[in-house]
Amino acid sequence: MDCIFCKIIAGEIPSARVYEDEYTYAFYDIEPQAPVHVLVVPKQHVTNVIEGAQAPGMMQHLADAVARVVELEGLQQSGFRTVMNTGADARQSVQHLHVHVLGGHPLNLTMG
Ligand code: AMP
Secondary structure: OOOHHHHHHOOOOOOOEEEEOOOEEEEEOOOOOOOEEEEEEEOOOOOOHHHHOOOOOHHHHHHHHHHHHHHHOOOOOOOEEEEOOOOOOOOOOOOOOOEEEEEOOOOOOOOO
8 A cells, every 4th residue: 555654654764753552653744833743643544533433442542642742742731732634625635544733832723
């Protein structure tokens, strides 16, 4: 499958890892929209949150990993935003489920 995030998870494409466990991988976005911009992805390939909801445990594992990333990046007190883009209207550009974690400054009403 020609999926850039699957290749990142497999180590075939370099990434700046923030956190990893059995189910998830988290790394810095290559085009950050905020001082902290991390992508949290399931290791199992699904396209979006709708498919992810059908994979037992996947959304819980993602939420657990988001919590770890927030802790590692020191965002608990200041706050942060999570975003999951799905489909054309949301301009989803990578067809592998990912949670954007954005923070590190007061965020505006666009994504970052
Ligand atoms: P979305 O538009 O929600 O599909 O977000 C995809 C995100 O993946 C964008 O913010 C991109 O900057 C990011 N991205 C694409 N390729 C890479 C890469 N090789 N390493 C890190 N982030 C990437």
